[in-house]
Amino acid sequence: MQSKDIIRIQVSPEREIVLLGTAHISQESINLVRETIAEEKPNSVCVELDEGRLKALEDGNRWKNLDVKDVLKKKQMSSLIVNLILASYQKRMGSSTGVEPGSELKAAVEETRACNANLVLADRDVKTTLRRAWRSTPFFRKFKLFASLLGSVFETEKVSEEELSKMREQDTLSVMMDDFGKAFPEIKQILISERDQFLAGRILKAQGDKVLAVVGAGHLQGIKSIIEGNKEIPPEEELCKIPPPSKLGTIIGWGIPAAIIFAFIFIGIKSEPSVAIDNIIFWILITGIPAATGTILALAHPLAIVAALFLAPITTLHPLIGVGMFTGFIQAYFCPPRVFEMETAAEDLWKPSRWWKNRFTRVFLAFIFPGLLTTIGSLIGISKIVKTISSG
Numbered sequence: 001m002q003s004k005d006i007i008r009i010q011v012s013p014e015r016e017i018v019l020l021g022t023a024h025i026s027q028e029s030i031n032l033v034r035e036t037i038a039e040e041k042p043n044s045v046c047v048e049l050d051e052g053r054l055k056a057l058e059d060g061n062r063w064k065n066l067d068v069k070d071v072l073k074k075k076q077m078s079s080l081i082v083n084l085i086l087a088s089y090q091k092r093m094g095s096s097t098g099v100e101p102g103s104e105l106k107a108a109v110e111e112t113r114a115c116n117a118n119l120v121l122a123d124r125d126v127k128t129t130l131r132r133a134w135r136s137t138p139f140f141r142k143f144k145l146f147a148s149l150l151g152s153v154f155e156t157e158k159v160s161e162e163e164l165s166k167m168r169e170q171d172t173l174s175v176m177m178d179d180f181g182k183a184f185p186e187i188k189q190i191l192i193s194e195r196d197q198f199l200a201g202r203i204l205k206a207q208g209d210k211v212l213a214v215v216g217a218g219h220l221q222g223i224k225s226i227i228e229g230n231k232e233i234p235p236e237e238e239l240c241k242i243p244p245p246s247k248l249g250t251i252i253g254w255g256i257p258a259a260i261i262f263a264f265i266f267i268g269i270k271s272e273p274s275v276a277i278d279n280i281i282f283w284i285l286i287t288g289i290p291a292a293t294g295t296i297l298a299l300a301h302p303l304a305i306v307a308a309l310f311l312a313p314i315t316t317l318h319p320l321i322g323v324g325m326f327t328g329f330i331q332a333y334f335c336p337p338r339v340f341e342m343e344t345a346a347e348d349l350w351k352p353s354r355w356w357k358n359r360f361t362r363v364f365l366a367f368i369f370p371g372l373l374t375t376i377g378s379l380i381g382i383s384k385i386v387k388t389i390s391s392g
Contacts, residue, residue, distance in 0.1 A: 030107045037117070044118040045211075048199065052127070135245065266389065298356075311323050337358070345358060
């Protein structure tokens with residue numbers, strides 16, 4: 001089969017690799033995938049999916065099995081929020097193109113199973129990609145990265161024809177990765193080049209004399225260059241290894257709480273115990289009240305508000321525990337999200353007017369808002385401590 005979206009690589013006299021770029025987010029792309037698999041009759045079909053994304057495409061009822069309280073207990077809420085933001089982004093792009101993102105990949109899986117070919121999930125887990133990117137981002141650049149990711153939720157402009165054209169040349173996930181790669185050059189290698197290497201490695205390992213790979217068109221040239229150039233590909237273990245937390249982040253995370261506690265002791269010794277007590281009370285109020293205010297703004301359960309008020313002064317002195325873990329858990333426990341709300345969460349996320357109407361997204365608000373306002377209160381509390389020490 002001949003097409004501008006197909007690249008053939010003869011890796012040996014007996015073995016051929018066929019790269020099929022999903023060039024259109026349209027029914028045309030779905031048809032091309034089905035026709036190519038049927039005509040080529042490959043031994044193996046490599047699809048640009050990981051296990052999690054395949055399950056998300058196939059399991060329409062996946063939200064029914066999600067326990068938000070368990071997510072909070074395992075400290076995975078941040079990952080869930082990022083995944084929901086990605087799902088929201090793809091949902092919005094799908095509404096602009098008229099086709100559900102990933103439909104061509106789902107078609108590839110269905111056609112592969114129908115012809116009894118070997119199915120290979122060739123992409124790296126998206127959570128691994130994001131975690132590697134996050135850990136590799138310099139400490140102070142993390143704030144910009146988080147703001148950029150969160151800012152994508154608030155984009156209200158309609159997708160331009162140029163952007164639509166770009167999406168028809170790549171899958172929506174690759175478009176998002178490309179955008180972040182350009183904004184943050186330090187993680188471009190992880191977001192783009194490493195995925196090409198991972199995909200190429202899985203394709204080369206696939207069984208059979210004829211291997212067909214269904215990937216976003218944005219990966220075609222990268223994969224082609226690696227395979228044809230016989231370039232060395234790092235082991236999967238290396239490409240999936242999560243870098244340790246940065247030393248600067250660890251020092252700041254533990255150093256600030258330790259410095260605050262030491263400052264209270266120092267003030268009590270240098271001045272009078274009453275001055276230290278005044279500072280401690282101020283700290284309790286300036287962290288507790290904003291946390292409670294954030295919980296109120298999230299329209300959270302009354303017990304979540306009380307918990308925020310009393311726990312924020314403590315959690316601010318521990319880098320591994322955030323007040324949002326408690327307020328989010330309490331909100332999820334007393335106001336559990338209904339199934340239909342979890343199913344529409346990706347769509348509701350990019351419509352702020354629905355955030356407070358959906359119990360699922362309201363759990364996110366109860367998780368995020370108290371932490372944000374507590375951070376502001378903590379900065380005010382630290383300035384108070386510094387002023388007390390400098391004036392004493």
